[in-house]
Amino acid sequence: MSIEFEAVTKRFPDGTVAVDDFSITIPAGKTTVFVGSSGCGKTTLLRMINRLVEPTAGRITIDGEDIASKDAVQLRRGIGYVLQSAGLMPHFSVIDNVATVPILKGAPKAAARERALELLDLVGLDRSLASRYPSQLSGGQQQRVGVARGLAADSAILLMDEPFGAVDPIVRRELQAETIRLQRDLDKTVVFVTHDIDEAFLLGDQVVILRPGAQIAQVGSPSEIMENPADDFVADFIGAERGARALSLKHTPRGTVLVDAQGRTQGVLVGEAVEAGTA
Numbered sequence: 001m002s003i004e005f006e007a008v009t010k011r012f013p014d015g016t017v018a019v020d021d022f023s024i025t026i027p028a029g030k031t032t033v034f035v036g037s038s039g040c041g042k043t044t045l046l047r048m049i050n051r052l053v054e055p056t057a058g059r060i061t062i063d064g065e066d067i068a069s070k071d072a073v074q075l076r077r078g079i080g081y082v083l084q085s086a087g088l089m090p091h092f093s094v095i096d097n098v099a100t101v102p103i104l105k106g107a108p109k110a111a112a113r114e115r116a117l118e119l120l121d122l123v124g125l126d127r128s129l130a131s132r133y134p135s136q137l138s139g140g141q142q143q144r145v146g147v148a149r150g151l152a153a154d155s156a157i158l159l160m161d162e163p164f165g166a167v168d169p170i171v172r173r174e175l176q177a178e179t180i181r182l183q184r185d186l187d188k189t190v191v192f193v194t195h196d197i198d199e200a201f202l203l204g205d206q207v208v209i210l211r212p213g214a215q216i217a218q219v220g221s222p223s224e225i226m227e228n229p230a231d232d233f234v235a236d237f238i239g240a241e242r243g244a245r246a247l248s249l250k251h252t253p254r255g256t257v258l259v260d261a262q263g264r265t266q267g268v269l270v271g272e273a274v275e276a277g278t279a
């Protein structure tokens with residue numbers, strides 16, 4: 001399902017304009033990542049898709065239908081949502097956390113629980129954890145339960161708000177890899193929020209770089225943005241000329257390697273570059 005923001009503005013009652021005249025098309029079956037620094041409006045954008053926040057102006061459509069005309073609770077149950085804190089209910093066991101949305105949607109309890117066990121398999125959690133409570137899990141395991149719960153809605157759309165922000169870098173990398181695999185297998189429209197440009201480039205088919213007020217600094221594929229940053233703000237934000245992305249050639253007795261700004265070898269040059277525009 002594709003999602004369209006048409007001139008959407010959100011002004012909170014205290015006068016804060018979190019989102020100012022934002023328009024974008026989010027294509028079906030792809031991952032779109034909103035990335036930007038703290039307070040630029042990423043979460044507000046995401047929460048307007050499932051109507052946890054209502055726009056002040058403009059409209060949002062899903063497959064051409066204005067979401068304002070839908071029942072907000074029904075809409076929300078039909079859209080998977082994964083949060084940074086995992087958002088698990090502490091007094092519910094793992095399996096009940098995952099099975100709740102399908103049961104609320106009318107699935108028979110036994111079928112919902114069976115499906116929940118399958119989802120635990122899918123996100124790489126052992127079924128033996130099903131009867132535990134969230135506090136008895138590691139942070140990474142809690143996040144996996146959060147992802148399983150987001151998938152339980154069996155919806156075409158999955159919203160992910162900094163889902164891996166609270167876990168350590170190694171678990172984070174594992175979860176990112178799982179997300180790529182899930183997206184490939186499940187073919188959902190994923191909208192992902194992060195402030196981490198590396199995560200955005202890793203996961204995004206379409207990356208949206210935002211300034212405060214959800215002003216779009218650039219939209220494109222990771223390759224397009226890296227090869228042609230729109231301006232100095234984007235170049236600086238993506239670190240185009242520093243760290244791991246600032247590569248130079250180093251000739252060695254056995255061939256040419258690529259070295260980053262810290263002098264660490266990042267790879268071996270194995271052939272001529274593809275033509276611009278065909279990558």
Ligand SMILES: Nc1ncnc2c1ncn2[C@@H]1O[C@H](COP(=O)(O)OP(=O)(O)OP(=O)(O)O)[C@@H](O)[C@H]1O
Nearest residue numbers: 012014016018037038039040041042043044045195
């Ligand atoms: N309920 C609210 N009332 C007033 N202002 C709000 C409210 N919720 C968010 N804001 C403000 O709107 C702006 C955007 O907030 P939002 O949470 O969307 O940003 P974000 O990019 O997701 O930030 P972070 O990365 O820190 O989560 C911020 O200035 C924030 O303080």
